[in-house]
Amino acid sequence: MTATDPVLQAVTAAGSPFEIAEIDGLRCFANAPANLDQLIESAKRHGDATFIVDGDTRLSFAETFARRDALAAMLAIAPGDRVALCMRNRAEWLIGYLAILRAGGVAVLVNSRGSPEELDRMVEQVGATIVLTDAHRHELLREGNFIGRIIDADDFPPPGASFDPPPPAGPNDPATILFTSGTTGQVKGAVLSHRNLITGIMSVQMAGLMVLHNTANSMNMPVEQLIGMIPQQAVLLVYPLFHISGLGAAFLSPMLAGSKVVIMPKWDAQDAARIIAEEKITMFSAVPTMLWDMLHRAKLADADLSSLRNIGTGGQALPINLLDEMRAACPQAVMGTGYGMT
Structure with a gap:
């Protein structure tokens, strides 16, 4: 699709949400939020619509954000702290990710299928101070000699706690670390910025x-x-x-x-x-x-x-x-x- 395509021109017009500009030598969205948490906040407008279905658990957008804020308060982390997520796909994984970003942390996404030694290596490699996990991975992490703070998904707090977010992160600050085996040797953490x-x-x-x-x-x-x-x-x-x-x-x-x-x-x-x-x-x-x-x-x-x-x-x-x-x-x-x- 070329720059003369009328639909592309309309969608990327000056002042539109998708206006494109060169920032730090890269083509980016000129009007994008400064950080991922600010973009996520825009989803609050969906209110009572169903967001998460996990077996018998059904959560609206409003309920999800309320649980996010309660967990963000419980984390009690400083901006830039690295918090690992190590659990199977479940509602609490989504809530945990949103809470880490809301609290100003960097979400570390650990391959939950690893051995105790692999889980410990990934968590230690990036200097994660807390791990959000489920009961099975909790046991594996302790077997792997992880001695840091662990919060089980079943112990996430109920909604209700208020939370004052920290100063906002910048677009070039790290937001998430994923592990990749796209290079030789052991898996390595790839740091993704908010931008x-x-x-x-x-x-x-x-x-x-x-x-x-x-x-x-x-x-x-x-x-x-x-x-x-x-x-x-x-x-x-x-x-x-x-x-x-x-x-x-x-x-x-x-x-x-x-x-x-x-x-x-x-x-x-x-x-x-x-x-x-x-x-x-x-x-x-x-x-x-x-x-x-x-x-x-x-x-x-x-x-x-x-x-x-x-x-x-x-x-x-x-x-x-x-x-x-x-x-x-x-x-x-x-x-x-x-x-x-x-």
Whole structure:
């Protein structure tokens, strides 16, 4: 898409949320918030809409933010302190991440599938002062000789505590550390700044808005009218949250769009097909092997996949025969392939 594209020009016009400017030698969004916490705060406007579904747990945006503030107060950290998240995908993982940023900390996303020694090495490598974890990883961390402060997810405080946030972080300050095995040797922590994450999230939002502009133009209606007609979207979260795909594409981007995020603690194709039908999932992204698995199970169970509108994949090449089968099973859905570097 070139700079002369009228939709791109409209979306990135001067004064718009997606106006692009060169900052520190890089093309960035000129009107972006200074830090990720400020961007997250904008999701408060979704209020009583359902945000998190985790088994029998259902939390609205308002309830999630109230729990975030209570945990941020409990952390009692200084700006820039590193706090690790080491637990399976669950509602408390999302709350924990939001609380760390609200408290001015740097969220360290630990691969929760590691051995005791690996978990301890990752936490110690980055100098994390606190670990937010679940009961199983709590035991593993102690086996690995971690002696720092641990807060179990089951001990997160109830909503109600007030919290005064610290001075805001700057765009170039570190926001999150993810671990990558993209180099030789042991996994290494990759530091992402607030601007890194904001730019990635806003790029996804801008791309979605451009699709809506093109759709509205084809229907000969204002884009604002089309947006007003779209019901709340629902995302099935199957990627691990310690991975950039889980963090960005399945958590932060949907949250800012006001979408419902339905968490699968462990992959099961039959459960995935059932949840898609029950929760009216509109957006689902998984690696090709998981798509094969889910499609096979859905056919056996004659599952209803009609709610799906966007199906994404990545992590490996998408076989053309799988693409054809997905299109046949979900003709109403748009297929897409993504690439995200840690």
